[in-house]
């Protein structure tokens with residue numbers, strides 16, 4: 001069931017985060033930025049940091065003279081932003097049409113229940129994070145999830161606990 | 177003037193106004209949930225829809241302008257049906273909590289549901305589950321009862337310039353909250369409670385302190401003292417169905433005694449004291465060159481606002497504590513020892529128009545030798561609740577006078593309750609300090625009325641003093657921006673956080689419109705007109721306090737009890 005498939009969208013490494021100075025460096029590129037640049041700035045910081053930290057949002061707010069509540073409101077309006085660093089295993093769940101037809105919605109619900117997080121969040125132990133993406137181009141395997149670049153296709157909800165445990169075990173072995 | 181026809185009757189409308197505004201003037205009622213007087217309509221709730229002849233769809237009255245010859249039906253079957261459906265949809269995921277709700281009997285949503293005969297659940301939505309935010313010392317947020325009308329968001333942003341809360345997410349998961357869905361306590365919220373005043377439901381309310389107060393009243397070890405702010409006596413009656421602007425000082429004092437308070441003092445007394453100290457500060461700063469403009473410090477929302485958003489102006493703030501804190505300190509450190517009461521047994525309660533006063537009472541900078549000046553703050557609404565709970569009938573109580581020594585006040589101190597009042601009181605006393613004579617006409621007309629920004633120029637001896645009184649922090653921010661940009665001609669600024677001042681504070685009776693607030697204001701002006709003791713320096717008890725204890729304004733003793741300092745505050749989210 002496991003399929004290795006090279007995909008260029010999966011380049012993110014978990015755990016990266018930008019420190020205060022790096023965020024300042026991003027902001028320094030746009031010295032006179034106005035509100036219109038909010039989304040691009042959020043995207044750029046997320047691109048580098050993997051998520052939007054509180055500190056990043058506060059600094060962007062100071063730079064653009066926007067209240068953090070407003071920035072958070074805008075950022076949560078779109079699905080593309082996350083506010084927690086991604087987990088060691090980043091699960092991308094495809095919600096493209098093919099996967100939808102084959103039941104990706106129940107996969108999402110089950111994953112959220114099993115991991116006790118919502119899409120966009122990271123488990124408390126930092127092991128898993130969950131992201132919903134539009135088509136990842138593996139329609140042949142629908143419904144499909146992709147964990148750190150590893151594809152798991154033709155899934156049913158019953159497969160999910162096994163898959164999660166597989167990564168948990170890997171982690172345990174690594175620790176020992 | 178243009179003519180429109182509403183429900184078959186001709187009415188006059190004004191060019192450019194909305195249908196709603198024309199209807200209001202003609203006393204025709206159309207329900208609204210998101211409309212806010214004076215702000216641009218958002219059209220979020222669609223409760224205000226009316227039927228306009230020739231239009232295919234229903235028209236929101238709050239945002240649609242009138243036009244010549246327009247024929248409107250406010251209660252056509254389809255308009256009524258639409259409103260009813262909106263209510264039913266709002267109730268679909270609403271907690272059925274009316275019986276236990278703070279807003280029971282005072283909720284716009286449940287009132288509308290009753291008016292429109294919604295008596296069964298037609299839609300069942302999955303209920304949103306959100307945690308109650310009790311993190312703030314002043315405000316409780318219950319997002320499950322939020323109907324997303326957006327009024328709190330707009331109040332916080334457009335009137336107060338704070339933006340502690342905003343809409344987050346969208347669709348069925350949309351909510352109102354702080355950044356990162358954190359508690360209000362670590363947000364920029366200045367605790368003003370103006371969001372409560374506009375919220376149509378029980379989603380926002382004050383942090384209730386009745387439990388502590390009742391416990392203290394029943395504790396034989398405690399000596400429970402109460403003080404009431406200048407505006408309370410002209411607003412409390414509304415909670416008992418009496419017309420706005422009725423002064424019930426005497427009956428309220430009687431009620432407070434029945435409730436078991438050992439002494440009933442008047443915060444207007446310490447307002448007089450504030451004026452003595454602040455006017456001295458003003459004279460001192462003018463004579464010694466700054467920092468000017470001096471800015472008042474009696475409104476705790478404003479203080480937090482400066483600490484967060486304009487820390488470069490902290491030096492301009494008067495070092496005076498607010499009247500609430502001054503009186504608290506005096507009760508514990510002057511009154512108690514004199515009466516032979518252990519200050520540790522004194523429990524100070526204050527009745528305030530304000531939710532931010534609850535926050536202020538907890539501030540570590542305010543207190544003397546680690547003893548807090550104030551132990552519990554009740555809003556006007558909470559006092560009304562307490563009076564009702566004890567079965568007292570405010571209307572049937574014979575008026576009683578306050579207790580000495582801190583019950584005597586001038587009308588100047590009383591006027592602290594309305595925007596411009598502190599300034600008027602301060603000018604009266606500054607004039608006396610600078611010239612040794614009373615101001616010829618004590619009234620400063622340009623500082624009166626419900627305007628957000630008022631300015632006045634007064635000549636005192638050979639000095640020209642320029643003053644401003646602003647209320648609503650967006651207005652204050654505009655003035656500060658002018659000063660940052662180089663404006664130099666202002667000496668003294670009074671800032672009240674809430675639009676209109678304490679008479680419209682976040683702890684006052686709900687549902688007051690502009691007319692009600694104006695009536696409250698007029699009641700304070702009437703008191704000033706009627707009575708003889710009209711200046712703070714003319715208050716004999718204030719003079720006695722200086723003779724007997726404080727010596728003179730800005731003395732070492734007054735610094736210890738009556739003054740404080742503030743510092744820059746980082747907003748955590």
Ligand code: SF4
Pocket residue numbers: 270271272273274275277278279280281283284285286321377378379
């Ligand atoms: S907010 Fe209104 S409708 Fe909702 S529970 Fe409270 S009283 Fe009832």
Ligand code: SF4
Pocket residue numbers: 315328331332336338339340341364365366367368369370371372
């Ligand atoms: S209390 Fe005032 S500052 Fe705080 S959220 Fe409400 S309106 Fe905004």
Ligand code: SF4
Pocket residue numbers: 321322323324325326327328329352371374375376377379380
């Ligand atoms: S909290 Fe109240 S005022 Fe704010 S959006 Fe919700 S219902 Fe409206």
Ligand code: FES
Pocket residue numbers: 207208209210211218219220221222223224225236237238239
């Ligand atoms: S009051 Fe008109 S849309 Fe809400």
